Amino acid sequence: MRWTIGCLVLLLVPAHAVEPQASAACGSVDACVQQLRLLAKQDRDFGSSMAPAESRLLKAMRRQPGATGALVQLLEDPDENVANLAAAGLRDVKVIDPVYFPQIVRGLDRGLGWLAPALGRIDTSEAADEAVARLLVSEDAPANQEAYAVRLSGRRAVPAIVAHAACRRSCDEKTHWILGAVLADMDPEARRDAASGLLDIAVVAADPLARKVLGMIDGLGEAGAVLEPGLAELAQQRPSLQPHVDMALVGIRSSRTGAIFARRLQDQPHVLTLRDLAETGSAGFAAGDVVTGLLDHGDAEIRVAAARALGFIGYAPAAAALAGKLDDPVDVRLSWAAAESLGRLRASSAMPALERIAASHWYTPVREAAGSALRHIREGTAYRLKFHEKNFPLEFFAYQHIQGERAACLKYAEREQREPADRKLYARTAQAALSRLSYATTVVSFGPAESPGDNVDQKDVGVIRVTPDNMVEHRRTVSQTPSVALRTEQGWLVGGDRGEWGGELVFIGDDGRRQTLLEQNVEDIYAFGGRYVATVGLAHMLSSDGEVVEISLLPDGAWRADTWRVLPGAPSMSYLTRQGELLVATVGGTGLVVSPDGRMREAVCTRTYDTSRADRATREAQAAADEAAREGASE
Template identity: 35%
Template sequence: MSFSKSPLIVIFVLLTATGATHADEPASLKESIARIHEVASAKKYYDLSEKEKALIKEISEIGPDALPHLAELLKHDKRAVTVVAAEAIEEIARGVDSIDAKFLPAILHGLDNDHSGLPNVLAKIRTKKARVEYLSRYLSDRTSPGNQYQNGFSWYGAEFLPSIVETIRSDSGLSSSDAYLLGAALRNFPEKDGKAAAQQLMKLVEDRNTKIQTKRAVLTMIGNLGPPALVVEDRILTIWENQQDFRSEAESALVGIRSKKTGVILADQLKSKPDLLLLRDIAEVGPAAESAGTQVAELLDHSDWELRLGAARTIGFIGYHGADARLVELVNEPSDVRLNWVAAETLGRLKSKDALKALNDAAKKHWHPAVRNTAKTAVSKIESNSNYELKHHKENFPFEYYDYEYMGIELPADYHIPAVVDPSSLSARQEAHPELIGKLTYPSEIVSYGASDEEEQKAEQGDDVIIAVNEGNMVEHRRKISVTPDVGIRVPKGWLLGSDRGEWGGELVFKGDDSEHYKILEENIDGIYKLGERYIAVTGLSHLTLNDGIIYELKFVDGKWRAERWRALPGAPRSSGQLKSGDVMVVTSGGGIVVLSANGDFRMAANTPKPERSTK
């Protein structure tokens, strides 16, 4: 009797296609899971040992078959075991588009126990219940919006829309904090989901049953969707033109979606209140804000140097050509080397052929190499009719905008500070009169910012928690201090004294022989010198993304010392000193070593002085 083997083959194929069962798992999976108990020791993911990292990689390569075991381990009573399990689950989730909903309780348990990588896993459980849970946790997390919850919105934006609308419609009302966080979530929506989101949100705005404050918040939120929301532009314009009570929020939305009215709106705002951050926002809008160019260009001659600089920078990004001639003049403006750099690049961005002669001259003759290089690049862009590429990710536009703050000139491996000492300086007088410094102390205060709920955060998450500070909980702290000056110089009837406390601030003060004292300037003071017939203060700070340096001229006017900006440095001062010639040398962050003469001219230091004092 004969028989067919086909049914046996079919059964075998079905068994292998469904994945291993608990009773029939590969030995490698069982061994790997068992080893978690042996190697687990870290209490936090950033403390993982090399053995733990290797095991996590090994388990993640097994894939989703490991998830049932790992999900069970999230409930283990040993913290170190749950840390390894959570990290392995996150690694597996990276390689899949969705996670089975049966693991939702375990993932929520892990999140309740502060496993910070699990939001990415929760995002991939693509059920309504998981979406509601995800949004709720995002809104209640102290570190939102700058945390991993943003990933889910960028991966599956439209899937969160019903939960977002439900939250907005809540009977309890929409808090300002939730409105802000929902706006940040919408900003991360994929471009393909923007139109649908805008339509849904606009229905809420137009619904008569929506609360007034909620309508304001939702209008602002729509702007976070960007150009995809232009599908509702006409409806927002109707509100902007006809409903004065909602005009501010409508303006915010129109600018955010890059409406045809963007330039007009921003120009009005700039006219009402000139502001560097507004100039940066106008630049980020780009050519859609070109009609604001006339208003921006007016700031090229503003008394505030930062506004002047911002105006020159913004013009290049929006493509406004009405100020080319003034920008050509600013390439050689002696007071601000940063402005020279910005004006040169802006002319390159504008592809201004009328600027070629000035740019070619600057490329050959400007005293600072960074400006020469920028002018040379601008000439190349104009002649080749090519555009500038972004140096930073488009989401990091502030870095792009403030790129002029770091000019890229590295310091020598060993540079030297001049040892020439002005006999009227504090250091010279102190050598002869050690008791002098005690008489020149003065009162000041340190201003800092923290979280109003710092103690609550520590109680909830432990003393080693990174304190979250945001718009909702930020408070100012002021502490009175007595300052021993770092630098000073003798002047008639008293002293000009300065202090540099790094990120904690600094100031320039006058202290009279009769103990009168007053603050002249709130800046970090690196040095005070007599340069020719002038008294000058070298000021600035390099901290995190900040890199600013300014030289002030100090004048005695109407019985008081006053400070006026005289020259900008190509970077914050790291140190300074006076040469035998009387010129002042300044070592800057990113701008090289520069020398300033009494007539206000700068030059690069050809050679650093003899190594009586050195800094590496």
């Protein structure tokens, strides 16, 4: 009945008004083919995207008996639009008879963009081999239809993956990266099937090939746990492979994971190492003692990352040390991270400290984090990830956005104290004077190798190859006019801000001496409370970092800049208040007021606006990354 009504509607439309569209329903294969041909008359590229109406038609067609055979026949249609629509229809057929394999191969040779996944719908090793081979020569791998075909092939594709990993056929620089990326997204059974074969290759291969294969083992996850003894033996026999074996042992979440990270962090603490440790979860527990020690590290970024990692690895012995950071005077992000980690640890011993912080901390997000931690401890519940597990870095670095989506302030109750114009120069009012304080600096960027015709002085360019794809680091010396300058008795403290291209804090002496104190974007510089300070930081894409640094003159005449207070985000605006304090507004957040002795409080806002529009780009970028991870995991 539905098909009959659909046909009547088409018959009643005047001929001159017929558009190249189709009904979502078709009652037979022939009717579906007829509508498919009608859709194909549209003047657009069917090989790259599908509109909702087209997807509905193909879904309806797949329900009809004989649809697979009809779609296969259409792969050879002279009309390329028809063939591409047929390929898109076959992409999602649940099972395809192996008898159609030759026609599908011919369609792939024709360049039909949607067709590759059809190989994964054929239950033969021949089709799986074809899928792997085409993946390795395809464009945009591993994020393409060919990669989806291999994932659909599952365990059938494992022998071909292992054979290519051994380079029995030709290998290029991307082979193992592509194979590893696709294998990591396959089901645990397929990854387990591949494990022993990959280790066998690593054992007998020369170091360059063995390192690449160990990189593939790294992506197996817990499905590769059975390899732990063999990997440990490989490291003993071939010490040159130790770092790569360690990487693989971490990837499979071996019992040695915590010890490996502890060794790394003792040798060279780094924020990204702590992030990677946190991602291993309880497998990294044995590193907890070393990480606890990093709560007092000299680098604020390492301190807050350590506090964050302790919660993710479940290191309950750190509860007392974390509780001691709940009211950190320097870094409010550390207080926030400590509160949340105590909640993740369900540290009942820290409840009195958390209750105090939840009731009285000067910063709202910290009070909220402490309150949330108390609820998790009392209820015995685990924290839910805010992002997909494949986007763990977004989860880990949440401390860069603890302000959340709050109302930003247009006007504060704290009134501004104007500074003497002869001691403080701004680009908006003193461009000529600032230009006389210009200094030479190096701009760093990444991209393809620059041609001789580019407007760059070649003697000032240093090139460091960073990927096999001709991505290089470019260094160019430029003359930078500062955006702000503050007069001192010895000369000028000046600051530059080029956004994502960097900035610096520089001293320019009256005697002509110049010294770079800090390589960060400078928002402003002040004489404040008997000291010099600068507000510095950058908000770019999904990151936002800011500090108030103290600038000191040393006995030998040199200057230095040290972290004084860490901000919960990059500074967007600041000024001295009439009460002798420093007000700093951060990107996407409200203002903070710093007293001369370093105590902080939230500024009093008298006029606000909703930051939801201003923050939309960041939220959309986060949502897009999370959705991409979900789609990759579900295909």
